[in-house]
Amino acid sequence: MASHTITSRTPGVFYHRPSPDADPYVTEGASVSEGDTVGLVEVMKTFHEVKADAAGTVSRFLVENEDEVTIGQDLVELET
Amino acid sequence: MSILVRDPGLETTVQDTGRLGYYSIGFPPSGALDSFAYHVGNALVGNEPGAAALEAVYLGPTLEFTQATVIAVTGADIPAFVDGAEIPLWESVAVSAGSVLSFGQLRAGARPYVAVAGGIDVPLYYGSRSTYTLVGIGGFQGRALRAGDELAIGSDARDPRAGRRVDPDDVPVHPSTAEVHLLVGLHSYRLTEDSLARFTDTEWKVTPDANRVGYRFRGAELEFVPREQPFGAGSDPANVTDCGYPVGSVQVPGGVEPIVLLQDAVTGGGYATLGTVVSVDRDRLAQTKTGDKTRFVPVDLDGALSVRRDRHAALDRIRSALA
Numbered sequence: 001m002a003s004h005t006i007t008s009r010t011p012g013v014f015y016h017r018p019s020p021d022a023d024p025y026v027t028e029g030a031s032v033s034e035g036d037t038v039g040l041v042e043v044m045k046t047f048h049e050v051k052a053d054a055a056g057t058v059s060r061f062l063v064e065n066e067d068e069v070t071i072g073q074d075l076v077e078l079e080t
Numbered sequence: 081m082s083i084l085v086r087d088p089g090l091e092t093t094v095q096d097t098g099r100l101g102y103y104s105i106g107f108p109p110s111g112a113l114d115s116f117a118y119h120v121g122n123a124l125v126g127n128e129p130g131a132a133a134l135e136a137v138y139l140g141p142t143l144e145f146t147q148a149t150v151i152a153v154t155g156a157d158i159p160a161f162v163d164g165a166e167i168p169l170w171e172s173v174a175v176s177a178g179s180v181l182s183f184g185q186l187r188a189g190a191r192p193y194v195a196v197a198g199g200i201d202v203p204l205y206y207g208s209r210s211t212y213t214l215v216g217i218g219g220f221q222g223r224a225l226r227a228g229d230e231l232a233i234g235s236d237a238r239d240p241r242a243g244r245r246v247d248p249d250d251v252p253v254h255p256s257t258a259e260v261h262l263l264v265g266l267h268s269y270r271l272t273e274d275s276l277a278r279f280t281d282t283e284w285k286v287t288p289d290a291n292r293v294g295y296r297f298r299g300a301e302l303e304f305v306p307r308e309q310p311f312g313a314g315s316d317p318a319n320v321t322d323c324g325y326p327v328g329s330v331q332v333p334g335g336v337e338p339i340v341l342l343q344d345a346v347t348g349g350g351y352a353t354l355g356t357v358v359s360v361d362r363d364r365l366a367q368t369k370t371g372d373k374t375r376f377v378p379v380d381l382d383g384a385l386s387v388r389r390d391r392h393a394a395l396d397r398i399r400s401a402l403a
Contacts, residue, residue, distance in 0.1 A: 071369070
């Protein structure tokens with residue numbers, strides 16, 4: 001099994017879920033297809049969806065909910 | 081002749097030199113935040129100085145050109161591609177009918193600008209094509225671009241030509257700690273002496289709340305000189321009786337997280353203005369992003385005017401070289 005890392009395309013604050021009361025987009029162990037949303041980055045009061053750029057199984061999150069992230073920072077690790 | 085928006089990027093807007101002359105009735109100017117990158121882009125594609133261009137932030141848009149034209153990408157350091165082949169920044173490039181401009185991951189800076197020969201042809205609103213998204217006026221339908229939008233391109237390019245190139249020495253670098261000059265006042269007396277010194281000594285970090293309205297920073301707490309608030313002022317020690325806010329002015333509500341107001345900001349209010357960023361240095365601020373650092377370097381009025389004069393002279397020199 002190879003691993004693939006989804007990185008952030010914008011700086012901002014990372015969220016696991018679409019809104020505070022909602023379920024997370026994905027959890028560890030979930031399988032995702034390319035193009036699936038795996039999180040949100042909030043910047044400039046707008047929310048930018050983080051999409052999986054490969055298919056695979058979520059092995060772990062590399063940032064915590066509400067962590068500040070930079071461009072190119074590793075967010076989610078997939079087993080592909 | 082038009083541009084088809086395939087992917088809008090994050091918050092891409094049409095901007096020009098701004099809607100000047102209405103500040104006194106509460107109308108901020110809008111316009112390109114990085115004025116230098118915007119003006120040089122127009123010079124590269126052979127436009128008149130006020131032609132409208134596209135300002136993007138963090139993520140570049142994906143744009144298709146319906147006819148052959150000349151474009152230039154300036155501002156942030158970001159890989160740009162025409163039909164998948166990387167193109168140089170700060171240089172005019174010919175594109176064919178059906179060509180697609182796209183962008184990679186930002187390397188440095190924050191805002192790329194796309195200038196097109198003839199300019200973006202949206203209606204003038206109060207003398208400007210700049211978008212002011214907060215109230216939905218100007219630009220393309222008063223808003224940021226969306227996928228599927230079709231932008232008309234103007235036909236009055238002065239001298240479109242590919243292969244114009246900015247001297248590498250004139251291309252701004254975007255360090256992760258930007259220095260901007262600050263003219264201290266009018267209400268700097270409201271801060272304690274220690275706090276005013278702390279303000280200019282601190283490396284302030286750009287928070288995620290940083291857009292065309294203003295930039296909010298984190299890094300230190302500031303204290304105000306205790307006083308009984310005057311008539312008309314609010315109870316926050318950062319409050320004064322309402323006054324006008326210069327574009328680029330700095331306020332610190334509650335003594336935490338200073339805010340620099342930019343081109344889409346409110347024109348007045350009741351927070352003490354600690355100082356104002358020199359107008360040409362807003363270009364540098366516009367190229368800082370969330371997580372970058374900024375230092376405010378105090379200057380007096382003569383110093384501020386000299387910074388502005390030098391930057392205008394540099395722009396004139398670059399325009400002559402590209403003519």
